[in-house]
Amino acid sequence: MAEVILSLQNAQIFQRENLVLSDVNLSINRGEFVYLIGKTGSGKSSLMKTLYGDLPLENGKGSIVGFNLNNLKEKEIPFLRRKIGIVFQDFKLLNDRSVFDNLLFVLRATGWKDKTKIKDKINEVLAKVGMETKDFKMPFQLSGGEQQRVAIARALLNNPDLILADEPSGNLDPATSVDVMNVLKEIHDSGKTILMATHDYALILKFPYRTIKCEGGELFEVVQQKSTIN
Numbered sequence: 001m002a003e004v005i006l007s008l009q010n011a012q013i014f015q016r017e018n019l020v021l022s023d024v025n026l027s028i029n030r031g032e033f034v035y036l037i038g039k040t041g042s043g044k045s046s047l048m049k050t051l052y053g054d055l056p057l058e059n060g061k062g063s064i065v066g067f068n069l070n071n072l073k074e075k076e077i078p079f080l081r082r083k084i085g086i087v088f089q090d091f092k093l094l095n096d097r098s099v100f101d102n103l104l105f106v107l108r109a110t111g112w113k114d115k116t117k118i119k120d121k122i123n124e125v126l127a128k129v130g131m132e133t134k135d136f137k138m139p140f141q142l143s144g145g146e147q148q149r150v151a152i153a154r155a156l157l158n159n160p161d162l163i164l165a166d167e168p169s170g171n172l173d174p175a176t177s178v179d180v181m182n183v184l185k186e187i188h189d190s191g192k193t194i195l196m197a198t199h200d201y202a203l204i205l206k207f208p209y210r211t212i213k214c215e216g217g218e219l220f221e222v223v224q225q226k227s228t229i230n
């Protein structure tokens with residue numbers, strides 16, 4: 001039977017006192033690739049933030065990778081984030097250190113000690129995104145697409161159950177977006193569950209997966225036809 005990895009029932013999500021999403025119902029099984037689409041301001045990022053513990057789930061029920069979002073405690077958030085890999089539109093690499101040291105920083109912060117295991121893990125994730133020869137480079141020496149590959153490698157470090165990608169191609173040109181999407185597709189094909197917020201309908205047409213639309217404070221399943229996702 002399919003294993004539910006993310007579930008929200010009648011969830012309400014607020015940004016401060018503003019109700020952004022009034023009734024969110026969503027269930028994602030292990031191994032799925034799901035797009036989250038919707039107009040600017042429709043609440044996609046707010047939903048993502050709730051899923052990684054940056055915004056509280058005010059009402060309704062929610063669970064993700066075995067954590068209950070309803071009474072998520074501050075001290076549980078680092079443990080939740082080890083089971084979720086997060087990829088942002090603006091990469092969020094540390095600009096004062098190399099690719100290798102960006103990844104080292106995350107491993108050290110999550111308790112890794114053994115130097116050989118650390119090196120092997122960094123090489124493994126960089127190889128998955130085709131960046132194994134650029135581990136010595138500084139982020140500003142990389143193109144946007146390369147920086148996003150490193151950010152995806154970083155998201156894979158702790159072998160997460162779920163990857164949340166919030167507009168990962170938002171800062172990339174169309175050809176580079178397809179390259180990065182191919183990396184995400186390979187990761188998905190290897191068994192990972194991915195939820196990706198995007199505005200990029202060309203990508204959705206090229207890589208068709210289950211699509212959810214955020215509109216009027218709720219989520220709707222989209223039937224994969226060009227006319228319905230615009």
Ligand SMILES: Nc1ncnc2c1ncn2[C@@H]1O[C@H](COP(=O)(O)OP(=O)(O)OP(=O)(O)O)[C@@H](O)[C@H]1O
Nearest residue numbers: 015016018020038039040041042043044045046047
């Ligand atoms: N930090 C914040 N404080 C208060 N309100 C916010 C904050 N961030 C977002 N909002 C509001 O919450 C609503 C949803 O924004 P959100 O960023 O989740 O939408 P989005 O669908 O991700 O948009 P985009 O596609 O532009 O990223 C908007 O009305 C926005 O103004």
